[in-house]
Amino acid sequence: MPAHEEKVLVRVEGRLGRLTLNRPRAINALDHAMVTALRTALTAWEHDDSVAAVLIDGAGERGLCAGGDIRAISASARARDGAAAAFWRDEYLLNAYIARYPKPYVAFMDGVVMGGGVGVSAHGSVRVVTERSAVGMPETTIGFVPDVGGTYLLSRAPGEAGTHLALTGASVGAGDALALGLADHYVPADRLADLAAALAGAAGAVDVAAAVDRFAGEAPAPVLAGADWIDACYSAATAEEVVERLRGHGDPAAATAAAAVLAKSPTSVKVALEALRRARGLPDLAAVLEQEYRVSCAALDSADLVEGIRARVIDKDRSPKWVPDTLAGVSDGDVARHFLPAPDGPLGLAGPAVSGAP
Structure with a gap:
């Protein structure tokens, strides 16, 4: 296959292993083959002493990665063929591997970084955002729930800002990504190429850190940090009370957030809220990924996932018909079933009690 047709470009420049997601027309959306290619390259470089660090970025001008290939997820959910669950299993195992990767793992989180894009970047050891970054977990928009370790990251953000992002599906820029713990460094987009060239000469973590510091700039101020309505609401x-507080707070931004929550799948909103709160009590990323796998597999049995993808990316009418269509219509049992064991068993990251290190 010609290099321009490969979905992941894999090469070594100096001492830097480079991974470029290469589906620019789809904002580099991840499919199963891409997850496999990333894992294969990372595994080889882990044991290659000539490679001192890894860099992941995205082809094109629009972003690192818009998430998973949700058209494929929809097709699998409709066919009930198990392909979506198999994709998630390997994707979440990759997310865990990135988090414990023994060499510096640098992610250029430039442009759109959504869903699965967060999974291949925000668990890395060196996470770089730019003035063009838009980072988020928009899953409730398509009748799904934040995954790829997203509920781990959002549950550990200061205050309730992560809950706001999970329920509304909103994205944040560089300032908030840094403040919320989704990124580490701000580098202007026009310096990324020079930073990549400098990283090619890095001999280890100290050199990587020095290179990033050399090209870093002053990040924009965060927007959510001073929003007192977020923690209050x-x-x-419960999700119903969250919406009631948002509507009654008086801040126009809170009212906008209430409308955003009410536009999402009511089932997804309630499951996302429960998932975040459970994630806060779990010990590590491995345990949270185990929980997310159970939740994701359960979502395949929900009509909302197929309907949300239809409305958002297939027919693009932006008018999903959620079932049930109100928060009050989602029972505690509807939520609880998402946390039952997955049909094909756990990922094997955290043991039978979903605890312990990867």
Whole structure:
């Protein structure tokens, strides 16, 4: 296959292993073959002393990665063929591997970084955002729930800002990505190529850190950090009360957030809220990924996932018909079933009690 047709470009420049997601027309959306290619390259470089660090970025001008290939997920959910679950299994195992990768793993989180794009970047050891970054977990928009370790990251963000992002599906820029723990460094987009060239000469973590510091700039101020309505509203006990508080707060941004939550799949909103709160009590990323795998597999049995993808990316009418169509219509049992064991068993990251290190 010619290099321009490969979905992941894999090469070594100096001492830097480079991975470029290469589906620019789809904003580099991940499919199963791409996950496999990433894992294969990372495994080889882990044991290659000539490679001192790894860099992942995205082809084209629009972003690192818009998420998973949700058209394929929809097709699998409709066919009930197990392909979606197999994709998630390997994807989540890759996310865990990135988090414990023994060499510096640098992610250029430039442009759109959504869903699965967060999974291949925000668990890395050196996470770089730019003035063009838009980082988010928009899964409730398509009748799904934040995954790829997203509930781990969002549950550990300061206050309730992560809950806000999970329920509304909103994205944040560089300033908030840094403040919320989704990224580490701000580098202007026009310096990324020079930074990549410098990384090619890095002999290890100290050199990588020095290179990033050399090209870093002053990050934009965060927007969510001073929004007192977020903690006041999203700390409510139930999703219904969250919306009630948002509507009654008085801040126009809170009212906008309420409307955003109410536009999402009610089932997804309630499951996402429960998943985040459970994630806060789990010990590590491995345990959270185990939980996410159970939740994701359960979502395949929900009509909302297929309907949300239809409305968003297939027919593009932006008018999903959620079932049930209100938060009140989602029972505690509807939520609880998402946390039952997955049909094909756990990922094997955290043991039978979903605890312990990867």
